[in-house]
Amino acid sequence: xxxxxxxxxxxxxxxxxxxxxxxxxxxxxxxxxxxxxxxxxxxxxxxxxxxxxxxxxxxxxxxxxxxxxxxxxxxxxxxxxxxxxxxxxxxxxxxxxxxxxxxxxxxxxxxxxx
Amino acid sequence: xxxxxxxxxxxxxxxxxxxxxxxxxxxxxxxxxxxxxxxxxxxxxxxxxxxxxxxxxxxxxxxxxxxxxxxxxxxxxxxxxxxxxxxxxxxxxxxxxxxxxxxxxxxxxxxxx
Numbered sequence: 001x002x003x004x005x006x007x008x009x010x011x012x013x014x015x016x017x018x019x020x021x022x023x024x025x026x027x028x029x030x031x032x033x034x035x036x037x038x039x040x041x042x043x044x045x046x047x048x049x050x051x052x053x054x055x056x057x058x059x060x061x062x063x064x065x066x067x068x069x070x071x072x073x074x075x076x077x078x079x080x081x082x083x084x085x086x087x088x089x090x091x092x093x094x095x096x097x098x099x100x101x102x103x104x105x106x107x108x109x110x111x112x113x114x
Numbered sequence: 115x116x117x118x119x120x121x122x123x124x125x126x127x128x129x130x131x132x133x134x135x136x137x138x139x140x141x142x143x144x145x146x147x148x149x150x151x152x153x154x155x156x157x158x159x160x161x162x163x164x165x166x167x168x169x170x171x172x173x174x175x176x177x178x179x180x181x182x183x184x185x186x187x188x189x190x191x192x193x194x195x196x197x198x199x200x201x202x203x204x205x206x207x208x209x210x211x212x213x214x215x216x217x218x219x220x221x222x223x224x225x226x227x
Contacts, residue, residue, distance in 0.1 A: 004157075033214055043158070043203065043217040056214065091157050102148065103205075103215055105157030 004106035006092050012112045018080040021109045024073055025094030033103060034067055034077050035091040043091070049075065061086075082113045122201060124222040133191040135221045137204030140185065144206040148215065149178060149189045152201045158217075161189070161202075191223075199225045 005024040013019055025032045033048040047057040049069045057067070064083070069075040079086055089110045093103040127133045139147070145166035150158035164171045164178045164187075171178050177190040187204050201222050205215040 035217075042219045045214050045216070048214045093157075102160045102163065103158075105159070107155075107157050 004092055004094055004104055006090075006106035006109050008109055009107060010110045010112075012114065013082055014114050015083055016081045017113075018078065019082045019086075019111060019113075021077040021090050021092075021111070023075045023077070023092030023106060025075070025092070026096075026104055027073065029094035029096050029104070030072075031095045031097075032069060032075050033093040033095070034075070035093065035105075037089045037091060037108070038087075046077070046090075079111075082111075084113045087111055087113050122220050122222045124224060126224045126226060127194050129194060129196060129225055129227050131194055133189075133194045133198070133223055133225075135189045135191075135202050135223065137187040137189075137218050137221075138185060139187060139204070139206050139218070141206060141216070142185065143208055145208055146206065147178070147180060147187050148205045149176075149187075150203045150205060150217075151198075152203065152220070154200075158203060194223075194225050196225045196227055199223055 004026055007022045031050050034046040035043050036046055037043045044059055046059045047067045048055055052069045052072055065079055067077045089108045091105050091108045093105045095101050095103050148163040149161040151161050152158045162173045162176050162178050164180050169180050175192045179188045191198055201220045203220045204218045207215045
């Protein structure tokens with residue numbers, strides 16, 4: 001399997017622009033997670049899905065952030081409008097066993113908002 | 115490389131020595147723990163896990179120790195190699211619970227040749 005695939009790997013945008021990050025989980029995994037990593041806060045959970053249904057989005061910073069999982073093989077994380085403080089590395093991860101098992105991470109999407 | 119690192123505690127060891135990385139957790143309800151390794155420019159990668167009904171688990175060159183009494187987890191790496199240089203995170207959750215993995219702040223391991 002190719003593992004969790006994220007795109008884009010790098011994105012530089014200007015404040016106020018819309019950003020869409022994409023993720024393809026490992027085939028057969030039923031849970032998908034979005035994490036954000038910064039120097040100050042480390043790895044923070046933003047939202048996770050189980051069987052394509054959002055279970056916990058309490059980590060989503062504010063209404064500017066939204067995530068969708070229209071099917072088992074695709075998820076998006078959208079920021080609109082983006083702000084400089086959103087600059088971070090965004091990771092998608094998937095797992096087979098919902099909450100209790102190993103997470104497999106993608107390579108991350110590095111976002112820079114100018 | 116990834117942004118995590120400038121403010122992380124750092125452990126520097128000589129190649130061939132053993133390394134011990136420590137982690138304290140706060141949630142007494144946690145019963146499942148994982149160590150992840152993150153190399154520069156990559157996502158975290160699973161190393162080893164342990165459930166709370168165990169206090170020790172061994173893998174290839176790695177051993178995880180769990181002390182539930184003091185809520186402490188450690189990762190021991192035997193015969194540390196330059197390829198072990200990375201940031202190491204402990205993560206915890208409840209295996210039967212409904213929350214996702216919570217990650218610690220990480221420790222940077224630097225292996226000197």
